[in-house]
Amino acid sequence: MPFLIAAVVVVGLLCTLDLLLTVGVIKRLREHTELLTRMGGGPASIAVGEEVGAFDTSTVDGESLSREVMTAETLVGFFSPTCQPCKEKLPKFVEFARSMPGGxxxxxxxxxxxxxxxxxxxxxxxxxxxxxxxxxxxxxxxxFKTKAYPTVLMVSSTGGRLVVKADHVELDQPAPRG
Structure with a gap:
């Protein structure tokens, strides 16, 4: 009987210690979340319904590009060569892009x-x-207020404004036919 009482006391102490450690970890996670938020860890990109800011750039082929020339629904992707998730998502993006109406x-x-x-x-x-x-x-x-990669968006021109239609594009499905 004394052995059983000792075992129950030891298990109780271990559970109490585990509970204290779990509470400490949760507190620390909350502190880290708050620190990351203060460091500017806001959204990864522009929000759905938000207007895309003005830009003027050119493609690698020398084509001039601004938001004014983007008049139809357009798939937009941001990738980085140093990002492993980008390398994994890129083949799906390419396949989805092949099926886009308007090419x-x-x-x-x-x-x-x-x-x-x-x-x-x-x-x-x-x-x-x-x-x-x-x-x-x-x-x-x-x-596009992009801070993280890969980012894939769908934008469209509505009333002369280029706005984000979707901030999550399901690349496993074929592009919707217009």
Missing amino acids: RGQVLATVIGAPEEATALTDMLRPVARVVVEGPTGPLSNA
């Missing part, structure tokens, strides 16, 4: 990084999209 003209891909680093991604995207290579504070990144 290459309705797809915009932005590669964030130095031109020499962006070559592989640019080569994959060029057949299906207008491609822009820029830094993280480039005109497209600023206009």
